[in-house]
Amino acid sequence: MANKTKYLLSLPERTIRASAAVGGGLVAETSQLLLPRMVRDSRLYRATIGGLLRIMIEVVGGVEEVPLSQEGGLPAKDLLKRKAAGNVIELAGILTTGWSPLWLLAAVADITKGTGIYLNTLVADLRSAGALPPDLEITSVEELLVGLEGTSGAIADVVDLPPLKVADMRQTWQNLRQNINELPDAASLAQLYQNLQEVSKREKVPLLTVSTTIATSAIKAGIHLGDVHIFSFYRETLNALMAEGLLPYLRRSAKPYLRGAAKQFNPQTSTYTQRLL
Structure with a gap:
């Protein structure tokens, strides 16, 4: 009963994390298609928006199968620590x-x-x-x-x-x-x-x-x-x-983000809310 109560109390956090996985993934995939390569590959973009997307998807959303994280650069959790310290981090981009x-x-x-x-x-x-x-x-x-x-x-x-x-x-x-x-x-x-x-x-x-x-x-x-x-x-x-067709093809690219969102509602996935209770 106690575990169920903790799980219910953690639903707001799980919802936020799931939304981060899907929302961040949607923005990341869309930016690959709509933003000019010169913009996405600039140091400014990679140090700001690109880094924040990785933090949203990997750290908050818990998505592990993201191509953005396979191209070198700092792990998202280390990136979060450095951003919290106010440092500008250059991420390895995909040209x-x-x-x-x-x-x-x-x-x-x-x-x-x-x-x-x-x-x-x-x-x-x-x-x-x-x-x-x-x-x-x-x-x-x-x-x-x-x-x-x-x-x-x-x-x-x-x-x-x-x-x-x-x-x-x-x-x-x-x-x-x-x-x-x-x-x-x-x-x-x-x-x-x-x-x-x-x-x-x-x-x-x-x-x-x-x-x-x-x-x-x-x-x-x-x-x-x-x-x-x-x-x-x-x-x-x-x-x-x-x-x-293009949309079904892109839909397959979105599967890791959807799996990351679903994982957030798995009772086996620990949350900060449950740890504090």
């Missing part, structure tokens, strides 16, 4: 641009002297996201990387932080150049781009959203940056997106 189909399509086409439509599409999306100035002329991947470095430096001057590094994207480009004989041909690239457009049109979402969804999946699957075999993964993921 999903390096895994983005749009980015790799543009890079391969540039290397093989192919069509510039992929680069133009990527540049247009980055401009609309505010990551590139509207008047900057970009006709090659090198100019794109220089432009991104310049933009991140300007943002860094405003917030008094070191500029964003584009080293990983450059490394991807170099890896692809060294494996030029293994790169997909023009027809394969065109088919991949067509599939991206098809999913974007059918789901009524921007092309960059589809590209980011696939990039996030590549990271979760452990695909290495610059791996030429990533194009096979793209085709498989696009086939899955076309077969089941």
